[in-house]
Amino acid sequence: MVHDMPASGQADDVIRIHDLKKNYGHLEVLKGIDLTVKRAQAAFVIGPSGSGKSTLLRCVNSLESYEGGQLWVEDYLVGAERRGNRFVEAHPKTTARRRGSIGMVFQRFNLFPNMTALENVTAGLRMVLKMNRDEAFERGKLLLERVGLANRADAFPAQLSGGQQQRVAIARAIAANPSLVLFDEPTSALDPELVGEVLAVMRDLIRDGMTMMVVTHEITFAEEVGDMLYFIDHGRVAEAGVPSDVIRNSKHPRTTEFLSRIRQ
Template sequence: MSDIVKIKGLEKSYGTHPVLKGIDLTVEQGQAAFVIGPSGSGKSTLLRCVNRLETYQEGELWVEDYIVGAERRSDRWIEASERVNAARRARIGMVFQRFNLFPNMTALDNVTSGLRLVGGSSRRQVHERGMELLDRVGLSDKAYAYPAQLSGGQQQRVAIARAIAMNPTLVLFDEPTSALDPELVGEVLAVIRDLAKEGITMMIVTHEIRFAEEVGDVLFFIDQGCVAEAGEPRQIIRHSQNPRTAEFMARVRQ
């Protein structure tokens, strides 16, 4: 398998406050990579660096064949233009905690908004693609509903359909169930489980430990801005020899 994400020595600070302190990790093509750890450990910041919603100060962050935030000119890398960053960001799907749907658009329009902006497809093709994606997340009957008419779980499923509409190389999930009522969590996890079965490369920040154990190919435990442990999810969750990891797992699995 080829590496989709490769990070070495990544550092990120807000002013004088360090958040990421030398992150090293690799995500291979087709993997469902879970990122877990205590609140404030840098998990969401890490995801936002991957698609250039945040900048970083030190280290290397590769997605496929490019360094995030840089572009190749002749034999050297220079700072990437916003046009280049935006084009790359379009190849990475992102699902946020709070759905981030356009409130004045229907579910179908939210899903197809990126497709319409890129162009190259007829209105009929865009419509068919949007309906296909909504059907894929079990919401074809809600195509013309507005976000305010949908439950939190339904809104998040629309957000997932939008994230995969452009056939991205990578999909990032930033705690996709944290804003949901407990009874709605399962319907969102079911969609993510299906994407994992399809071999879509994903990085998933979550507190759903049992789900990470069931679905994940690799798990990264981040603590105080560093990868404290990485490996097979079940091994880390149930049999970690790292005292800090074991303490965290014992607490969250209660």
């Protein structure tokens, strides 16, 4: 994939997506996504299963390639690097380095089962950033305290509840001071009584000005703390706006249908 299109947008854009297309073989998953996330914004993405929400996040984080359009994060075109006046496919080392500036929280926690909570939080600091072990552990302890788990530093994932595991995963995602954190349905694998503790941590991050993009079914939470809400249907943004406007005064019939169904 070679690009020769210039960058455009505002200085405070962290994510800038124009006409993004992604296919799996003959299956079109993303059919022309347009979306912007500004610095210190919490952008929420909702939509039915199979609409392309998680694929969109994976493209932002270079876990998936894309076939068309533009996807900018900060000042770089995802998947490409500049050579003179053109863009060519990015070297894998370039992609890996860029991915280090983006935190990712997965639906299923993705913790290392043979590492303690503290070791999980600091794994990237020690193995990728080559931070001194003692320095990494000091930072890790502060991060665990931030997510309310200072007393579980030595616990292994199997000894933690789902909510605690996800809070460890959030601490790991913010360990390297990323400019952006992506959340892929962070509460969907949790028992209902554990959802609140994860949302409380996310609420604190939003209050602190963390830029984030969140795929979720937690509509009330999105309305409460979100700056922007994007409803994706069949690989396109069907509706976008301030969360309360989209949720309470949706203009697209598919948005209305989706919201009424998940509230039942």
